[in-house]
Amino acid sequence: MHYLIIGGSSGIGQQLAKQLSKSGSQVIATYNRNKPTAEEPNIRFEHLDVLEETPSMDFLPDELAGIVYCPGSINLRPFERIKPADFETDYKLQVIGAIEVIQSVLPRLKKSENASIVLFSTVAVQSGLPFHTQVAASKGALEGLTKALAAEYAPKIRVNCIAPSLIDTPLAASLLNNEQKKEANALRHPLKRIGTTEDIANMAAFLLSAQASWITGQIFHVDGGMSSLKS
Numbered sequence: 001m002h003y004l005i006i007g008g009s010s011g012i013g014q015q016l017a018k019q020l021s022k023s024g025s026q027v028i029a030t031y032n033r034n035k036p037t038a039e040e041p042n043i044r045f046e047h048l049d050v051l052e053e054t055p056s057m058d059f060l061p062d063e064l065a066g067i068v069y070c071p072g073s074i075n076l077r078p079f080e081r082i083k084p085a086d087f088e089t090d091y092k093l094q095v096i097g098a099i100e101v102i103q104s105v106l107p108r109l110k111k112s113e114n115a116s117i118v119l120f121s122t123v124a125v126q127s128g129l130p131f132h133t134q135v136a137a138s139k140g141a142l143e144g145l146t147k148a149l150a151a152e153y154a155p156k157i158r159v160n161c162i163a164p165s166l167i168d169t170p171l172a173a174s175l176l177n178n179e180q181k182k183e184a185n186a187l188r189h190p191l192k193r194i195g196t197t198e199d200i201a202n203m204a205a206f207l208l209s210a211q212a213s214w215i216t217g218q219i220f221h222v223d224g225g226m227s228s229l230k231s
Contacts, residue, residue, distance in 0.1 A: 007070030011169035015197035050097035150217030165223035189224030
């Protein structure tokens with residue numbers, strides 16, 4: 001089976017690509033700035049800028065078993081300091097980018113017997129956190145997109161979304177760049193630790209698999225309990 005991971009050269013996407021490749025799946029992982037420095041078994045890296053007007057997908061096989069869209073941003077600022085253009089930039093990267101990629105690969109997904117799309121939201125959509133308006137606005141749109149796509153393409157294509165809390169990735173480096181920040185952020189979660197790329201990749205791999213064949217239109221809060229429990 002072939003899987004496409006948009007943003008598969010670092011963080012969660014990279015971890016997921018490695019997990020899928022170890023199970024014998026063929027992975028096409030795209031990168032923009034983070035060019036891979038070494039080859040990985042069963043993983044083929046392709047350059048793709050999702051902010052281009054029309055992303056080219058000529059490098060894909062005729063059939064895809066699943067697609068995972070990972071690009072995102074974490075811009076935490078007071079609402080009054082965020083310009084409308086900043087919201088537009090996030091929306092284009094996280095929502096319009098996902099829409100264009102999904103539309104371009106739909107014919108390939110429709111050829112699969114167990115096609116799956118996995119998107120990513122954030123705990124901030126469910127919980128409402130201060131200084132998260134920019135990220136929550138675009139990720140909230142992705143949650144709506146998830147449910148609408150799941151309804152439209154059932155039963156042929158399953159669509160689900162993972163909403164993590166803070167994960168130890170390069171994207172979150174500025175929030176976890178010393179031990180004090182790591183400890184403070186860990187204590188905010190009922191499970192008292194920061195999430196790992198493995199935590200999220202495990203859920204994504206499950207949602208792509210046949211084991212999740214009766215699951216669609218769901219938002220999974222893999223967040224150390226933050227969205228539903230009081231620490």
